[in-house]
Amino acid sequence: MMTRVLDHGVAPLLLIPSVILLLVILVGPFFYMVWTGFTDLHYALPGRDGAFVGFDNFRRLMQDDPIFWHSFLLTLKFVFWVVLVEFIFGFALAMLLFHYIKQHRFILTMLLVPMMLAPIAVGLIWKLLLSGDFGMFTYYMRMIGIFDQQTSVLGNASLVMPAIMMIDVWQWTPFVTLVMLAGLLSLPKEPFEAAVMDGARPVQVFKDVTLPLMRPIIALVLLLRGIDAFKEFDKVFILTGGGPGISTEMLSIYTFRINFKDWDLSYGAVCAFMVYLVVLIMCSVFYKAVYWNQGRSKPTQAVTS
Amino acid sequence: MKNSTITGRFCRSSIVGAALAVFTLGSADAIAWSLEEAAAPYKGATIRTVGEALPPLEAMNKLKSEFEKRTGIEVVIEMYEHSEAVNKVMLDLNSKRGRYDFILQPHRELGRFVTNGHLEALEKYMSNEKLRDPSFNPEKQLYQSLWKEISWYEGKVYGFPFTALTMYMWYRDDLLNDPKEKSGFKAKYGYELKPASNWQEYTDISEWFHRPDEGFYGTALQGKRHEALWYEWLNFLYSFGGDMLDTKSGSECGPVIVNSPEAVASLEYYKSLMAYSPADTLNYTWDDVMALMQQGKVYQMIMWNDATYAVAEDHEASTVAGKMGFDIVPQGDGGKIGQVEGWTYLVPAYSKNQEAAYLFIQWMMEENQQLNQHLNGGATARPDVYAHPDVQKISYSKASMDTNAVAQSKPTIPESPQITDILVRELSGYMSDAKSAQEALDASAVEISKLLGSCAPMKYPVQ
Numbered sequence: 001m002m003t004r005v006l007d008h009g010v011a012p013l014l015l016i017p018s019v020i021l022l023l024v025i026l027v028g029p030f031f032y033m034v035w036t037g038f039t040d041l042h043y044a045l046p047g048r049d050g051a052f053v054g055f056d057n058f059r060r061l062m063q064d065d066p067i068f069w070h071s072f073l074l075t076l077k078f079v080f081w082v083v084l085v086e087f088i089f090g091f092a093l094a095m096l097l098f099h100y101i102k103q104h105r106f107i108l109t110m111l112l113v114p115m116m117l118a119p120i121a122v123g124l125i126w127k128l129l130l131s132g133d134f135g136m137f138t139y140y141m142r143m144i145g146i147f148d149q150q151t152s153v154l155g156n157a158s159l160v161m162p163a164i165m166m167i168d169v170w171q172w173t174p175f176v177t178l179v180m181l182a183g184l185l186s187l188p189k190e191p192f193e194a195a196v197m198d199g200a201r202p203v204q205v206f207k208d209v210t211l212p213l214m215r216p217i218i219a220l221v222l223l224l225r226g227i228d229a230f231k232e233f234d235k236v237f238i239l240t241g242g243g244p245g246i247s248t249e250m251l252s253i254y255t256f257r258i259n260f261k262d263w264d265l266s267y268g269a270v271c272a273f274m275v276y277l278v279v280l281i282m283c284s285v286f287y288k289a290v291y292w293n294q295g296r297s298k299p300t301q302a303v304t305s
Numbered sequence: 306m307k308n309s310t311i312t313g314r315f316c317r318s319s320i321v322g323a324a325l326a327v328f329t330l331g332s333a334d335a336i337a338w339s340l341e342e343a344a345a346p347y348k349g350a351t352i353r354t355v356g357e358a359l360p361p362l363e364a365m366n367k368l369k370s371e372f373e374k375r376t377g378i379e380v381v382i383e384m385y386e387h388s389e390a391v392n393k394v395m396l397d398l399n400s401k402r403g404r405y406d407f408i409l410q411p412h413r414e415l416g417r418f419v420t421n422g423h424l425e426a427l428e429k430y431m432s433n434e435k436l437r438d439p440s441f442n443p444e445k446q447l448y449q450s451l452w453k454e455i456s457w458y459e460g461k462v463y464g465f466p467f468t469a470l471t472m473y474m475w476y477r478d479d480l481l482n483d484p485k486e487k488s489g490f491k492a493k494y495g496y497e498l499k500p501a502s503n504w505q506e507y508t509d510i511s512e513w514f515h516r517p518d519e520g521f522y523g524t525a526l527q528g529k530r531h532e533a534l535w536y537e538w539l540n541f542l543y544s545f546g547g548d549m550l551d552t553k554s555g556s557e558c559g560p561v562i563v564n565s566p567e568a569v570a571s572l573e574y575y576k577s578l579m580a581y582s583p584a585d586t587l588n589y590t591w592d593d594v595m596a597l598m599q600q601g602k603v604y605q606m607i608m609w610n611d612a613t614y615a616v617a618e619d620h621e622a623s624t625v626a627g628k629m630g631f632d633i634v635p636q637g638d639g640g641k642i643g644q645v646e647g648w649t650y651l652v653p654a655y656s657k658n659q660e661a662a663y664l665f666i667q668w669m670m671e672e673n674q675q676l677n678q679h680l681n682g683g684a685t686a687r688p689d690v691y692a693h694p695d696v697q698k699i700s701y702s703k704a705s706m707d708t709n710a711v712a713q714s715k716p717t718i719p720e721s722p723q724i725t726d727i728l729v730r731e732l733s734g735y736m737s738d739a740k741s742a743q744e745a746l747d748a749s750a751v752e753i754s755k756l757l758g759s760c761a762p763m764k765y766p767v768q
Contacts, residue, residue, distance in 0.1 A: 043399045045719050046420035132585030149517055155528065155587025157737040243530025244587050245734030260392060262723050263399075 043263035090176025123238030183217030344376035356409030360682025403655035455647035478630030523581030614682035631704035643708035
């Protein structure tokens with residue numbers, strides 16, 4: 001009876017509230033942001049009340065804003081390195097837990113602590129640890145002779161970005177471990193047993209069975225971490241505010257500055273739109289990466305046949 | 306001749322009569338006006354404000370209960386960190402919600418607010434007999450230069466100074482008068498140890514007291530990429546004879562001179578002090594250096610007058626209370642200098658309780674409230690408060706008054722916060738060795754000139 005009611009067109013009606021909600025809180029603001037990018041809206045300067053200016057803001061971004069492009073490249077480097085390192089460490093840790101540690105629940109719970117902390121708390125904790133005056137990290141670095149008395153991680157333009165990457169790796173590697181371990185636990189046993197029967201060595205099993213089977217999980221974890229790392233804001237804001245100079249001025253910090261320091265909302269909208277565009281491209285690339293070889297990639301059949 | 310004498314007598318009589326009449330009427334007004342009566346129409350109203358969480362606002366929070374009791378108007382005070390307090394107001398004004406009935410803001414924001422029509426000029430309230438307390442005469446009771454710089458824009462009054470801020474030199478008076486330190490210093494540098502009066506002495510004294518192995522430092526710079534860095538450097542810039550714009554007042558636009566030879570020299574000198582500052586100096590703002598001083602870890606620094614109380618007088622918060630000395634910023638080629646900065650009372654155009662807000666502001670500007678606030682960490686703009694015996698006893702009163710007397714204006718035009726942001730970024734770049742002082746200031750000058758347009762050509766063009 002219920003199925004028949006739903007078949008007769010009621011089902012789409014039930015979706016209407018959700019669709020309206022999405023339109024109001026997601027689609028509407030997005031299009032408003034895009035529209036703002038075509039205006040001259042500026043909260044601080046008189047006479048800039050939101051008149052249409054065409055592509056002026058986009059032109060400024062492309063031709064006349066070296067700091068934006070510095071921030072853009074810095075963010076891409078940050079995303080590349082942190083996602084790569086987190087993936088390698090996270091996957092390795094997941095393999096270790098999967099193969100060698102039977103009672104891994106307790107260890108996993110411990111590992112998850114950094115991930116469960118609020119980014120602001122992470123920033124404040126590391127601000128204390130990295131303090132040049134009394135920070136524990138700096139103290140030990142001085143004790144073993146790596147830092148001298150005047151070295152301060154957060155005040156040094158060449159050390160500060162690697163330090164922020166290190167903190168991100170510390171915080172988010174457990175997430176990668178968690179997802180990868182869940183993926184490993186969900187894999188079917190038969191392909192692995194067949195590979196061992198056929199005399200495959202562990203490296204071959206990893207390369208030819210584990211990796212292909214894990215591909216969707218890997219893509220998912222890279223995508224989620226990539227998007228999240230691209231939006232990195234809280235830790236940098238707390239630790240350095242984008243400085244010293246522009247050495248940690250990542251795209252989100254720069255966009256925040258344009259919008260909420262300068263109050264140049266029209267140009268800020270264009271910067272925010274660029275962030276959205278890059279995330280969109282990342283999603284498409286990862287989506288393609290997962291499904292581009294789906295026809296050929298049938299490891300289960302390949303091994304068992 | 307006779308006629309003229311009579312006329313003269315008549316005139317004199319008339320003048321005396323008129324003066325008496327004015328005096329009598331004035332006195333009658335003074336007697337007739339009362340806060341309770343003036344506030345009666347607004348009884349039951351709630352007025353809300355927002356400002357920076359520092360001793361002056363905390364003092365106001367304690368004082369407000371008397372106003373509430375007398376008027377029946379409730380006063381709600383929101384306190385935030387500096388940037389947060391500014392951002393909250395900016396969003397409220399632009400949304401035109403009118404959440405705040407009066408606001409406390411740094412005066413560099415004035416141009417933005419006025420030119421966008423966000424503020425109510427106070428003239429109409431000051432000339433309203435029902436609201437204006439006849440005994441309130443800001444034209445006579447305030448430092449005129451400070452009032453005009455902090456709360457006026459293009460010849461119109463928009464508020465009254467909440468704090469008349471400035472920066473001066475803090476130093477450890479107990480160490481300065483230590484005979485061992487005095488003799489050791491004289492033996493090394495060939496002159497008596499005394500508060501630094503020029504930058505060479507400031508360097509020598511910083512070097513002498515710099516003992517990082519003992520956890521004690523000669524000075525502490527506010528080197529983080531933050532407004533604090535810009536404010537601190539301005540002392541050096543002005544003292545070396547430089548400035549940002551070649552103008553006579555904050556509300557004027559004019560040629561950009563921030564990359565002058567004096568400015569470059571001041572920045573290079575400023576950075577040279579990093580050698581006597583803690584390792585983390587490029588991560589410090591005013592809060593951090595104040596904490597260092599409270600912990601007794603630094604000999605001297607250039608700091609704000611509204612932070613002085615917490616270090617010099619508050620024995621619960623500071624280990625060096627009673628041990629501090631204060632003096633005007635050391636002199637360079639620019640002579641004796643100070644910088645005008647202030648938080649100002651302003652009434653938003655969207656406030657729903659403007660009259661009640663005006664009454665509260667006017668009440669806060671009275672001598673009693675100003676005295677009370679000043680004694681609890683405020684920084685008044687009333688000379689009579691500085692002359693009060695209790696204030697004279699405060700260790701930093703003289704330094705405050707001396708600095709107020711020579712304080713220079715800074716831009717309050719709509720673009721001034723952006724100018725600050727540009728300079729903060731470039732100064733921070735220089736401090737972290739990313740570029741030279743000349744490169745940093747040239748880049749700033751180019752960007753500021755572009756931001757301001759035709760009214761701000763570059764006096765020192767970049768090749």
